Amino acid sequence: MTKVKKKRIKPKDNILNGLFKQNPTFVLILGMCPTLGVTTSLDNAIGMGLSVLFVLILTNSLISLIRNIVPSEIRIPVYIVLIALVVTLLEWLLNAFIPTLYANLGIYLPLIVVNCIILGRAEAFASDNTIVDSVFDAVGMGLGFTLGLSTLAFVRELLGTGSVQLLRFTLFDTSVAASFLVSPTGAFLTLGLIIGIIQTIKIDRDNKKAAAMEIKIKAALAKKAAKEALKLKEATTHE
Amino acid sequence: MSDLLTLAFTAFLVQNIILTQFLGICSFLGVSTKRSSAIGMGLAVFVVITLSSLLTWTIYYKILYPNLIFMRTIVFILVVAAMVQILEMAIKKFSPTLYRALGVYLPLITTNCAVLGVALLSIQNEYTFTETLIFSAFTSLGYTVIIITFSYIREQMHKAPIPAGFKGIPSGLIAAAIMSLIFQGFTGLF
Numbered sequence: 001m002t003k004v005k006k007k008r009i010k011p012k013d014n015i016l017n018g019l020f021k022q023n024p025t026f027v028l029i030l031g032m033c034p035t036l037g038v039t040t041s042l043d044n045a046i047g048m049g050l051s052v053l054f055v056l057i058l059t060n061s062l063i064s065l066i067r068n069i070v071p072s073e074i075r076i077p078v079y080i081v082l083i084a085l086v087v088t089l090l091e092w093l094l095n096a097f098i099p100t101l102y103a104n105l106g107i108y109l110p111l112i113v114v115n116c117i118i119l120g121r122a123e124a125f126a127s128d129n130t131i132v133d134s135v136f137d138a139v140g141m142g143l144g145f146t147l148g149l150s151t152l153a154f155v156r157e158l159l160g161t162g163s164v165q166l167l168r169f170t171l172f173d174t175s176v177a178a179s180f181l182v183s184p185t186g187a188f189l190t191l192g193l194i195i196g197i198i199q200t201i202k203i204d205r206d207n208k209k210a211a212a213m214e215i216k217i218k219a220a221l222a223k224k225a226a227k228e229a230l231k232l233k234e235a236t237t238h239e
Numbered sequence: 240m241s242d243l244l245t246l247a248f249t250a251f252l253v254q255n256i257i258l259t260q261f262l263g264i265c266s267f268l269g270v271s272t273k274r275s276s277a278i279g280m281g282l283a284v285f286v287v288i289t290l291s292s293l294l295t296w297t298i299y300y301k302i303l304y305p306n307l308i309f310m311r312t313i314v315f316i317l318v319v320a321a322m323v324q325i326l327e328m329a330i331k332k333f334s335p336t337l338y339r340a341l342g343v344y345l346p347l348i349t350t351n352c353a354v355l356g357v358a359l360l361s362i363q364n365e366y367t368f369t370e371t372l373i374f375s376a377f378t379s380l381g382y383t384v385i386i387i388t389f390s391y392i393r394e395q396m397h398k399a400p401i402p403a404g405f406k407g408i409p410s411g412l413i414a415a416a417i418m419s420l421i422f423q424g425f426t427g428l429f
Contacts, residue, residue, distance in 0.1 A: 029408055032264035033352045077320060080349075084313040091312065107359055110312045114352045116265055184259045185420045192405075192412030200404025 011136045018140025025148025026198050030116040034108045035149060036187040042166055045153030047101040048108065049146025051090055055112055056121060056138040058086045063126040064134035079122045080113070087113045117145060155190055156181050243373050250377040253426055256353055257385045258419035263353030267386055268411055270344070277390035281383030283344040287326065288357050288382070291319050292375035295358040296368060315358050320349045353382055389418070 009017075024030045031052070038044045062082055070078050091109060094102040102109065112118065121141055126134040157164050160181030164171040180186050256262050263284070270280045295315050303310060327345045331338045348354060357378050361371040392414055401410050 029268070030265070032268065033261050033356075036261040036264060080316055080320060081313065084316050088309065088312050092309070107356060107363065110359055111262075111352050111356055113312055113316050114350045114355050116350065119350060180420075183419075183423065184261070185416045185423065187261065188412050188416035188419055192409045192416060195412065196402075196405040196409030198404075199409060200402065203404050 009133065011133075014133065014136040015140035015143070018137065018142075018144040019147060020144070022141075023144045023148055024117050024141055025145060025152070026195055028117075028120075029195070030120055031145065033111060034115065035152065036184070036191060037108050038105060039149055039153040039156055039187065040160075040182050041104075041157050042150060042153045042164055044101070044104050045149035046146060046166075047098075048105060049142070049149045051094070051105070051109065052112060052115065052117065052145050053139070053142025055083070055086050055090055056118055056142045057135055058089075059083050059118055059122055060126040060134040060138035061131050062086075063122045064129060064131040067127050075127065076119075076123075079119060083118050083122070084113045117141060152187075152190055152194065155194070156186055160186055243370070246370060247373050247377040248428070250374050251381045251384075252422065253428060254378075255381045255385060255419075255422050256357070256378050257382060258415065258422045260356070262356040263351050263382060266347065266351050266353075267389070267415075268408055271386050271390040271393055271411070274387070274390045274394060276344070277386045279340050280344045280347075281386045283341045283348060284351065284353060284386075285376075285379040285383045287319075287323060287345075287348050288354050288379035289372070289376045290326070291322050291354055292358050292361050292371055293368070294318055294322060296361055296366075296371045299362055311359070311362065315355055316349075319354050319358070323349050353379070385418070389415070392418075 018024070022028055025035055034048050034052075038048045059079075059082055063079060066078075087110060090112070091102070094105075094109065121137060125137045129137070154164060158172055159178055161179070162174045162177035178186075181190060250256075254260060257264065257267050266280060266284075271277045295318050298314060298318060299308070299311060303314060323345055327338075330341065330345075357375050360378075361374055364374075366374055389411075393411060396410060396414065405413075
């Protein structure tokens with residue numbers, strides 16, 4: 001079997017890809033449980049995002065390292081065990097050093113094991129890419145997830161409680177609040193609206209692009225037709 | 240007895256696993272577009288959650304407690320994965336009809352956060368064996384009922400004129416928001 005040489009993705013593109021183009025929260029729509037569950041406050045959202053970033057970097061690099069050793073029939077169980085190990089490590093670290101975050105994330109922390117992003121990136125990217133690329137992919141996806149969570153949490157905390165707090169600093173403070181946005185209803189509603197708006201903008205842009213392309217094609221066709229007509233005219237006059 | 244009844248209704252309605260705890264959202268949004276697949280997935284999740292919670296409870300208190308409790312995440316996910324595999328093989332052997340209905344959904348369940356979530360919640364809430372049985376059965380029943388109801392709603396939504404950008408997941412999430420608002424009405428009932 002000849003090995004097809006794949007074109008390497010540039011690290012910058014790789015990271016930007018995870019942050020915006022394939023944002024796990026708003027575009028790929030992965031890892032919804034923590035997305036909805038912990039975004040009642042900006043602190044928790046950033047904590048969750050960085051936890052996933054940590055797990056993703058470790059699992060992606062480990063899986064990339066062992067990708068040629070593990071037989072493909074049992075790769076999923078092996079990945080799951082590896083991910084569970086890393087998450088347990090994270091649980092110990094958080095419990096020891098940031099106990100408030102450990103308490104706030106609660107059940108969503110061990111549930112990182114079954115977060116679709118981690119297994120998804122392991123299967124889709126780390127299992128056939130080099131370790132360096134896999135780490136860049138993990139950084140991009142992890143930061144993208146953090147960005148998604150903090151956007152959602154920012155909107156919910158600002159509109160739901162009237163103020164946004166980040167590590168004891170108050171960023172905004174207003175006296176009005178629509179407290180239902182902090183409740184589960186607000187989680188579904190805010191996420192649905194944000195994804196809907198992003199998709200609408202995307203469809204709009206695609207339509208504009210298609211329309212511009214159509215005008216270009218029409219112009220080219222008209223040019224071609226004019227040329228042919230000219231040729232025909234020349235041929236007839238020649239006769 | 241009345242305690243168990245309260246626990247059952249709380250798990251089923253008030254603390255509904257999808258609408259208030261946000262567990263199993265991926266499968267909730269992914270599978271609920273078709274009624275038949277929602278029913279299949281709902282039943283498969285019901286069986287797996289009830290069985291695996293009892294199994295993990297037993298393992299936690301008979302083997303892991305008190306010296307090895309830090310291993311629970313790894314052990315639980317392995318138990319769930321192994322149980323799903325065994326269940327799949329058993330159903331395939333004994334009831335091909337049931338396998339045709341549930342078979343596709345079983346492998347997906349390993350990474351359904353509701354399963355691991357319920358197992359971890361019964362430990363975190365320090366339930367006894369009977370309480371775990373009631374809690375897991377009614378929680379997963381809540382999941383099944385919601386996912387089937389939701390599939391009916393989404394089938395109707397296919398016929399509605401929704402703006403292109405909101406088709407699919409965004410409109411599904413907004414419908415789920417309304418449903419969860421309804422379920423908030425049950426708060427304080429028990």
